[in-house]
Amino acid sequence: MTKHLPALFTSLKIRDVTLKNRIMVSPMSMYSAIDGYATEWHYTHYAKYATGGAGLVCIEASKVDTNGVGTLGDLGLWKDEHIAPIKRIADMIRSEGSISGIQLNHSGRKAGTARPWHGFGPLDRSVKVEGRDHWPVVAPSPIAYLDGWPVPRELTQDGIDEVIAAFAQAARRANDAGIDVLEIHGAHGYLIHEFLSPAANQRKDRYGGSMENRMRFALEVTQAVRRCWPAGKPLFFRVSAQDENGWTIGDSIVLARELKPLGVDAIDCSSGGISVRSPTASNIAHQLGFQVPFAEAIRREADIMTIAVGLIVKTQQAEGILANGQADIVALGREMLYNPFWPIHAAAELGLDPEFRNMPEQYGWWLARRAKAGYK
Numbered sequence: 477m478t479k480h481l482p483a484l485f486t487s488l489k490i491r492d493v494t495l496k497n498r499i500m501v502s503p504m505s506m507y508s509a510i511d512g513y514a515t516e517w518h519y520t521h522y523a524k525y526a527t528g529g530a531g532l533v534c535i536e537a538s539k540v541d542t543n544g545v546g547t548l549g550d551l552g553l554w555k556d557e558h559i560a561p562i563k564r565i566a567d568m569i570r571s572e573g574s575i576s577g578i579q580l581n582h583s584g585r586k587a588g589t590a591r592p593w594h595g596f597g598p599l600d601r602s603v604k605v606e607g608r609d610h611w612p613v614v615a616p617s618p619i620a621y622l623d624g625w626p627v628p629r630e631l632t633q634d635g636i637d638e639v640i641a642a643f644a645q646a647a648r649r650a651n652d653a654g655i656d657v658l659e660i661h662g663a664h665g666y667l668i669h670e671f672l673s674p675a676a677n678q679r680k681d682r683y684g685g686s687m688e689n690r691m692r693f694a695l696e697v698t699q700a701v702r703r704c705w706p707a708g709k710p711l712f713f714r715v716s717a718q719d720e721n722g723w724t725i726g727d728s729i730v731l732a733r734e735l736k737p738l739g740v741d742a743i744d745c746s747s748g749g750i751s752v753r754s755p756t757a758s759n760i761a762h763q764l765g766f767q768v769p770f771a772e773a774i775r776r777e778a779d780i781m782t783i784a785v786g787l788i789v790k791t792q793q794a795e796g797i798l799a800n801g802q803a804d805i806v807a808l809g810r811e812m813l814y815n816p817f818w819p820i821h822a823a824a825e826l827g828l829d830p831e832f833r834n835m836p837e838q839y840g841w842w843l844a845r846r847a848k849a850g851y852k
């Protein structure tokens with residue numbers, strides 16, 4: 477009798493790219509870049525996941541232009557010189573048998589902040605930051621994120637066109653770096669989410685007001701990115717499936733239905749961030765898998781693949797999400813920080829790979845022999 481393969485470890489072909497399993501390392505900013513350049517820290521960090529068995533390693537939010545920079549440690553793809561160190565990481569991920577992704581973002585009115593471990597607050601704009609002048613903070617409307625945060629400059633039509641072109645150029649650079657999956661960051665209160673939000677976007681032109689108008693920027697970014705991103709490579713879009721100030725799961729379903737014909741393959745379903753401090757709401761106690769119902773609803777109602785994320789930590793929990801048809805991929809963030817070998821441990825827990833063949837042979841050869849000797 478052939479053993480039924482757990483859903484977690486079935487492969488997934490999207491366009492010309494095949495993920496060996498359904499486990500994605502969620503994009504997680506390291507706030508450790510220098511002038512947007514990836515450093516040795518990034519290489520070491522992503523190498524752990526490449527050898528850890530995840531099907532898809534999604535590199536953190538990378539900023540498409542300098543006005544979109546959040547902290548001075550943000551990763552960048554706003555100039556061609558950023559390509560080489562990302563390519564080194566992408567090559568390494570491929571050589572370890574995984575697929576590389578990267579997320580593109582513009583921080584909008586949340587630009588210009590301290591690193592998380594320095595409080596994550598808005599920088600004091602009256603003094604230089606690490607010897608640099610401040611960069612303008614732009615957004616759909618001149619509405620501050622929170623009290624005490626800078627009032628952003630309202631983007632003009634030319635400014636909007638420039639940001640859209642910057643997203644497209646960043647997509648081209650990601651391809652030049654050998655990245656295989658691209659994710660547009662439309663969540664967590666950053667620029668694209670700000671355009672979608674009736675609270676942050678109070679424009680009177682064709683980008684504000686009706687739902688159709690508020691979606692326009694997200695759709696134009698997606699179209700421009702798709703044009704620069706090879707047809708054979710998957711494109712994901714991360715949404716805040718619902719937020720604290722007017723954007724609903726129903727709105728996300730409408731958006732997902734619009735994104736699909738533009739060439740988006742999967743919706744990555746996060747939430748919140750438009751009017752609370754923490755995009756990951758990491759200080760708030762949530763239930764395990766609290767965002768999974770969003771992935772399930774969007775998958776069902778918009779007939780598009782979804783990625784579930786948010787406190788997915790246990791093997792059987794992750795397996796259940798996929799086996800029950802709630803999502804097509806599970807993304808893990810903080811649990812991967814804790815245990816980069818999570819996919820290999822999950823395989824062992826599910827009774828797969830007793831010979832440790834999923835592991836790099838430099839490790840697996842030894843562990844298989846240790847297991848045969850009676851030690852697990």
Ligand SMILES: Cc1cc2nc3c(=O)[nH]c(=O)nc-3n(C[C@H](O)[C@H](O)[C@H](O)COP(=O)(O)O)c2cc1C
Pocket residue numbers: 502503504505506536537579661663664714746755756785786787788807808809810811
């Ligand atoms: C250190 C850290 C950095 C993060 N950076 C990003 C990011 O660059 N882009 C993004 O969309 N989400 C980011 N997130 C959110 C995660 O991708 C994920 O959605 C969130 O942590 C919830 O999943 P988890 O409970 O598995 O950690 C970050 C989270 C952490 C912990």
